[in-house]
Amino acid sequence: MKKVVLAIFVAxxxxxxxxxxxxxxxxxxxxxxxxxxxxNSGEFxxxxxYHFGVMAExxxxxxxxFQPELLYxxxxxxxxxxxxxxxxxxxxxxxxxxxxxxxxVEAGPQVxxxxxxxxxxxxxxxxxxxxxxxxxxxxxxxxxxGLNFGVRYNFGLSNVNDIxxxxxxxxxxxxxxxxxxxxx
Numbered sequence: 148m149k150k151v152v153l154a155i156f157v158a159x160x161x162x163x164x165x166x167x168x169x170x171x172x173x174x175x176x177x178x179x180x181x182x183x184x185x186x187n188s189g190e191f192x193x194x195x196x197y198h199f200g201v202m203a204e205x206x207x208x209x210x211x212x213f214q215p216e217l218l219y220x221x222x223x224x225x226x227x228x229x230x231x232x233x234x235x236x237x238x239x240x241x242x243x244x245x246x247x248x249x250x251x252v253e254a255g256p257q258v259x260x261x262x263x264x265x266x267x268x269x270x271x272x273x274x275x276x277x278x279x280x281x282x283x284x285x286x287x288x289x290x291x292x293g294l295n296f297g298v299r300y301n302f303g304l305s306n307v308n309d310i311x312x313x314x315x316x317x318x319x320x321x322x323x324x325x326x327x328x329x330x331x
Contacts, residue, residue, distance in 0.1 A: 171204040173293065175327030181222035183307065186315035194230055196221035198323060204243070212251075214241040220259070222321055231266045233275065233307075233319070235259040239283050239299075253285040257301055259319070273309070279319055280305040293329035298322075 176199035183191055200218035207213055216239045223233040241255040259279035264272040285299030303318030 169206050170331075171293075171329040172201070172331060173203075173295075173327050173329035174201050175199065175216070175218075175295075175297075175325045177297075177323055177325035179220060179222060179321050179323050181224065181319065181321040183224040183317045184303070184320050185306070185317035190226055191224040192226070194223050194225050194232070196223070196232070198237075198325070200237075202327060204329065210245045212243040212245070214243055214253070214255075215239070216241065220321070220323075222319055223264075229267055231264065231271065233264045234262045235279060235319075236262055237301075239301075241283060241285075243287065249289050249291075251287040251289070253283065253287055253297070253299065255283055257281045257283055275307050276305070276309045278305070279303065279307055281319065285323075289329070295327045295329065297325045297327070299325070 177197070179196045179198055180193050181196060182193040198218050198220040200216055202214055202216040205213045218237045218239065220235045220237045221232060222235060223231045237257055237259040239255060239257040241253050243251040243253050245251045261272065261275055261277045261279065264275050281301045281303045283299050283301050285297055287295060287297040289295040301321045301323070303320050305318065306316040307319055308315055308317055
Protein backbone atom coordinates (compact mmCIF):
# COMPACT_ATOMS: atom_id res chain seq x y z
CA MET A 148 0.00 0.00 0.00
CA LYS A 149 2.88 2.40 0.77
CA LYS A 150 4.21 1.89 -2.76
CA VAL A 151 0.80 2.71 -4.26
CA VAL A 152 0.52 5.94 -2.23
CA LEU A 153 4.04 6.96 -3.18
CA ALA A 154 3.40 6.19 -6.86
CA ILE A 155 0.21 8.27 -6.90
CA PHE A 156 1.90 11.20 -5.16
CA VAL A 157 4.96 11.09 -7.43
CA ALA A 158 2.75 10.79 -10.52
CA UNK A 159 0.95 13.92 -9.43
CA UNK A 160 4.18 15.86 -9.51
CA UNK A 161 4.85 14.66 -13.07
CA UNK A 162 1.89 16.53 -14.58
CA UNK A 163 3.82 19.76 -14.98
CA UNK A 164 7.41 20.66 -15.83
CA UNK A 165 8.41 23.55 -13.62
CA UNK A 166 11.56 25.10 -12.25
CA UNK A 167 12.37 24.97 -8.54
CA UNK A 168 11.33 28.62 -8.11
CA UNK A 169 7.75 27.90 -9.27
CA UNK A 170 7.22 24.79 -7.15
CA UNK A 171 5.68 25.34 -3.69
CA UNK A 172 5.78 22.77 -0.90
CA UNK A 173 3.99 23.05 2.42
CA UNK A 174 1.92 21.55 5.21
CA UNK A 175 -1.69 21.93 6.25
CA UNK A 176 -4.01 20.98 9.09
CA UNK A 177 -7.60 21.54 10.04
CA UNK A 178 -10.84 20.05 11.18
CA UNK A 179 -13.32 17.70 9.56
CA UNK A 180 -17.05 17.37 9.87
CA UNK A 181 -17.53 13.83 8.58
CA UNK A 182 -20.48 11.51 8.09
CA UNK A 183 -21.59 8.54 6.04
CA UNK A 184 -24.57 8.81 3.69
CA UNK A 185 -26.55 6.29 1.69
CA UNK A 186 -28.80 3.34 2.50
CA ASN A 187 -30.26 3.25 6.02
CA SER A 188 -28.04 6.12 7.18
CA GLY A 189 -30.84 8.30 8.56
CA GLU A 190 -29.78 7.66 12.16
CA PHE A 191 -26.11 8.39 11.50
CA UNK A 192 -24.76 11.68 12.87
CA UNK A 193 -21.68 13.63 11.84
CA UNK A 194 -18.49 13.56 13.85
CA UNK A 195 -16.00 16.40 14.25
CA UNK A 196 -12.39 15.38 13.84
CA TYR A 197 -9.15 16.51 12.16
CA HIS A 198 -6.75 16.15 9.25
CA PHE A 199 -3.13 17.09 8.62
CA GLY A 200 -0.53 16.49 5.95
CA VAL A 201 1.68 17.83 3.20
CA MET A 202 0.94 19.48 -0.12
CA ALA A 203 2.65 20.86 -3.17
CA GLU A 204 1.48 23.49 -5.63
CA UNK A 205 2.67 23.29 -9.20
CA UNK A 206 1.75 26.15 -11.55
CA UNK A 207 0.55 24.86 -14.92
CA UNK A 208 -0.66 28.12 -16.50
CA UNK A 209 -1.09 31.75 -15.45
CA UNK A 210 -4.27 31.10 -13.45
CA UNK A 211 -4.18 27.33 -13.03
CA UNK A 212 -2.19 25.15 -10.61
CA PHE A 213 -2.08 21.48 -9.70
CA GLN A 214 -1.99 20.65 -5.97
CA PRO A 215 -1.34 17.03 -4.94
CA GLU A 216 -1.68 16.33 -1.22
CA LEU A 217 -1.05 13.52 1.24
CA LEU A 218 -3.40 13.80 4.25
CA TYR A 219 -3.95 11.82 7.43
CA UNK A 220 -7.69 12.21 7.97
CA UNK A 221 -9.94 11.06 10.81
CA UNK A 222 -13.47 10.50 9.51
CA UNK A 223 -16.45 8.34 10.44
CA UNK A 224 -19.91 8.71 11.94
CA UNK A 225 -21.88 8.23 15.13
CA UNK A 226 -25.04 6.35 16.03
CA UNK A 227 -26.37 7.66 19.31
CA UNK A 228 -23.45 7.64 21.73
CA UNK A 229 -21.39 5.17 19.66
CA UNK A 230 -18.71 6.55 17.35
CA UNK A 231 -17.13 4.74 14.43
CA UNK A 232 -13.72 6.37 13.87
CA UNK A 233 -12.21 5.69 10.45
CA UNK A 234 -8.62 6.79 9.80
CA UNK A 235 -7.65 7.34 6.15
CA UNK A 236 -4.52 8.27 4.28
CA UNK A 237 -6.09 10.46 1.58
CA UNK A 238 -4.45 11.54 -1.66
CA UNK A 239 -6.37 14.48 -3.18
CA UNK A 240 -5.26 15.59 -6.65
CA UNK A 241 -6.60 19.13 -6.80
CA UNK A 242 -6.84 21.49 -9.75
CA UNK A 243 -6.84 25.15 -8.64
CA UNK A 244 -8.17 27.97 -10.79
CA UNK A 245 -7.24 31.44 -9.50
CA UNK A 246 -10.27 33.69 -9.99
CA UNK A 247 -8.32 36.66 -8.60
CA UNK A 248 -4.90 37.04 -7.00
CA UNK A 249 -4.83 34.61 -4.07
CA UNK A 250 -8.44 33.37 -4.36
CA UNK A 251 -8.94 29.96 -5.99
CA VAL A 252 -11.73 27.57 -6.88
CA GLU A 253 -10.61 23.96 -6.41
CA ALA A 254 -11.76 20.57 -7.66
CA GLY A 255 -10.32 17.12 -8.15
CA PRO A 256 -10.45 13.41 -7.38
CA GLN A 257 -9.31 11.74 -4.20
CA VAL A 258 -8.31 8.22 -3.29
CA UNK A 259 -8.31 7.18 0.35
CA UNK A 260 -6.59 4.22 2.00
CA UNK A 261 -8.27 2.97 5.17
CA UNK A 262 -5.63 2.64 7.89
CA UNK A 263 -7.94 1.74 10.79
CA UNK A 264 -11.56 1.67 11.91
CA UNK A 265 -12.62 1.56 15.52
CA UNK A 266 -16.03 1.42 17.21
CA UNK A 267 -15.81 2.20 20.92
CA UNK A 268 -12.49 0.39 21.37
CA UNK A 269 -13.26 -2.52 19.02
CA UNK A 270 -11.35 -2.96 15.76
CA UNK A 271 -13.94 -2.98 12.94
CA UNK A 272 -11.60 -2.39 9.98
CA UNK A 273 -12.68 -5.70 8.39
CA UNK A 274 -16.21 -4.28 7.98
CA UNK A 275 -15.01 -1.54 5.60
CA UNK A 276 -13.29 -1.50 2.21
CA UNK A 277 -9.64 -0.51 2.19
CA UNK A 278 -10.01 1.88 -0.78
CA UNK A 279 -12.29 4.90 -0.91
CA UNK A 280 -12.82 7.18 -3.91
CA UNK A 281 -14.29 10.65 -3.90
CA UNK A 282 -14.31 14.03 -5.57
CA UNK A 283 -13.45 17.35 -3.91
CA UNK A 284 -14.89 20.82 -4.46
CA UNK A 285 -13.63 23.82 -2.56
CA UNK A 286 -12.35 27.36 -2.23
CA UNK A 287 -8.94 28.59 -1.18
CA UNK A 288 -7.08 31.77 -0.41
CA UNK A 289 -3.28 32.09 -0.43
CA UNK A 290 -1.39 35.07 0.98
CA UNK A 291 1.91 36.23 -0.51
CA UNK A 292 3.77 35.08 2.64
CA GLY A 293 2.73 31.42 2.06
CA LEU A 294 -0.08 31.26 4.60
CA ASN A 295 -3.22 29.78 3.05
CA PHE A 296 -6.77 28.90 4.00
CA GLY A 297 -9.22 26.47 2.47
CA VAL A 298 -12.66 24.98 2.75
CA ARG A 299 -13.43 21.80 0.84
CA TYR A 300 -16.17 19.20 0.62
CA ASN A 301 -15.36 15.61 -0.32
CA PHE A 302 -18.25 13.77 -1.95
CA GLY A 303 -17.73 10.02 -1.53
CA LEU A 304 -18.23 8.01 -4.71
CA SER A 305 -17.55 4.45 -3.55
CA ASN A 306 -19.35 2.16 -1.14
CA VAL A 307 -17.31 1.85 2.06
CA ASN A 308 -19.13 -1.22 3.42
CA ASP A 309 -17.46 -4.61 3.17
CA ILE A 310 -19.88 -6.75 5.17
CA UNK A 311 -20.81 -10.02 3.51
CA UNK A 312 -24.57 -10.21 2.93
CA UNK A 313 -25.16 -6.48 3.58
CA UNK A 314 -26.56 -4.73 0.52
CA UNK A 315 -26.49 -1.23 2.06
CA UNK A 316 -24.28 1.16 0.12
CA UNK A 317 -22.76 3.97 2.16
CA UNK A 318 -20.30 6.71 1.17
CA UNK A 319 -17.97 8.98 3.13
CA UNK A 320 -18.72 12.71 3.00
CA UNK A 321 -16.41 15.18 4.68
CA UNK A 322 -16.32 18.96 5.05
CA UNK A 323 -12.76 20.18 5.68
CA UNK A 324 -11.58 23.57 6.88
CA UNK A 325 -7.79 23.98 6.67
CA UNK A 326 -4.94 26.34 7.41
CA UNK A 327 -1.66 25.73 5.66
CA UNK A 328 1.71 27.22 4.97
CA UNK A 329 3.93 26.97 1.89
CA UNK A 330 7.56 26.83 3.06
CA UNK A 331 9.04 27.35 -0.41
